[in-house]
Amino acid sequence: MKVSVILPSRNEEKTIGICIEKINRALKGKSYEIIVSDSSSDRSAEIAKSYKNVKVIKHNLYGYGNAILQGIEEAEGDYIIIGDADDTYDFSEIPKFVSELDKGYDFVIGKRSRIEKGAMPFSHRYIGTPLFNFLISWFFGKKVSDINSGFRGIRREKLQELNLKTTGMELASEMIVKAAKKGLKIKEIPISYSKRKGESKLRALNDGWKHLRFIFLYSPNYIFLWTGLILLILGFLIMSLILTGKLVLFGIHFKTHPLFIGAALVILGYQLILTGISARIYAHNHLGEKDDYLERLYHYFTLEKGIFAGLSLIFFGFLIYLYVLIKWLAAGFGELDTINISIFALTFIVLGLQTIFSGFFFSMVGIKES
Numbered sequence: 001m002k003v004s005v006i007l008p009s010r011n012e013e014k015t016i017g018i019c020i021e022k023i024n025r026a027l028k029g030k031s032y033e034i035i036v037s038d039s040s041s042d043r044s045a046e047i048a049k050s051y052k053n054v055k056v057i058k059h060n061l062y063g064y065g066n067a068i069l070q071g072i073e074e075a076e077g078d079y080i081i082i083g084d085a086d087d088t089y090d091f092s093e094i095p096k097f098v099s100e101l102d103k104g105y106d107f108v109i110g111k112r113s114r115i116e117k118g119a120m121p122f123s124h125r126y127i128g129t130p131l132f133n134f135l136i137s138w139f140f141g142k143k144v145s146d147i148n149s150g151f152r153g154i155r156r157e158k159l160q161e162l163n164l165k166t167t168g169m170e171l172a173s174e175m176i177v178k179a180a181k182k183g184l185k186i187k188e189i190p191i192s193y194s195k196r197k198g199e200s201k202l203r204a205l206n207d208g209w210k211h212l213r214f215i216f217l218y219s220p221n222y223i224f225l226w227t228g229l230i231l232l233i234l235g236f237l238i239m240s241l242i243l244t245g246k247l248v249l250f251g252i253h254f255k256t257h258p259l260f261i262g263a264a265l266v267i268l269g270y271q272l273i274l275t276g277i278s279a280r281i282y283a284h285n286h287l288g289e290k291d292d293y294l295e296r297l298y299h300y301f302t303l304e305k306g307i308f309a310g311l312s313l314i315f316f317g318f319l320i321y322l323y324v325l326i327k328w329l330a331a332g333f334g335e336l337d338t339i340n341i342s343i344f345a346l347t348f349i350v351l352g353l354q355t356i357f358s359g360f361f362f363s364m365v366g367i368k369e370s
Helices: 016-026 044-049 064-074 091-102 122-140 156-162 171-181 204-217 220-243 257-286 292-298 303-330 339-365
Strands: 003-009 032-038 054-058 079-082 107-115 152-155 186-193
Touching: 003 016, 003 044, 003 064, 003 091, 016 032, 016 044, 016 091, 032 044, 032 064, 044 054, 054 064, 064 079, 064 171, 079 091, 079 156, 091 107, 091 152, 091 186, 107 171, 122 171, 122 204, 152 156, 152 171, 156 171, 171 186, 171 204, 204 257, 220 257, 220 339, 257 292, 257 339, 303 339
Parallel strands: 003 032, 003 079, 032 054, 107 186
Antiparallel strands: 079 152, 107 152
């Protein structure tokens, strides 16, 4: 079988039949199957079953990603075509996708170029989609014009390599991110997009956040690690200049107050780095993302080593406080100007505590699902 068309369906009784008929006309004379992945409470599944060449999967799982994943499990075609069952996409354009896959492309995405008036909200067309397109291009080096397009085709063996995991609308982002990271040959083709019939299932803010969250999880170096490292270095630089009395700007000699800013930057930067490591661990163990660096790290890092490192930082902080105490005793419990070095000590104690608790957290997110 050459083509499997997967239609995720949830309460699409007004359009499911229209979509099936369009697919049948588009692929007439071809070797193909139509898979309706259904979680409806209306007559969508019943209507789909009335067509002889349609396989209906009734799973009752909520979420776009779940519907696609259930359909993929049943697909037998060499090419997998995915499109929504709300009649927003023109399935007469399926042969265009097949043609590009025949040419050797691994993944073909329909770029919504001809958009019917009112088919796409302003915020989606001019804010959300361009933002996600930009982030994919920046973080993963792959320029895509319409990351949220739900009309796409992919070779089955390449789809299996992607090891898709997400269950919601973010699966659209996951497919593109993983395809880019694995070096798949991606092609965009212009398609039409029409107003949907019936109630929309999209929840703009919730679904948008899921897309953004997934992109951040797969790009922790940009969002967390490098940002955290810059803040950490900047914070320590400020603190060092304050402690050595060398922070002078525009003739003003700064003594204490910028030290609080420096300490805050160090703590924030360190936390971002730890969060970035957590994101990489989660993506590696729960999203199927290969990470050679983490694999090597697992051989050297243990919870016990993390606790030891944290206790070492705390011990260093207390040594500084011990120095302050000795100076105070030597001064006969009089006044001391040691607030700067005390902030420095407290910063190391906080870093130590962050290290210990993060070690426990790394161990939890590092547990692989069976």
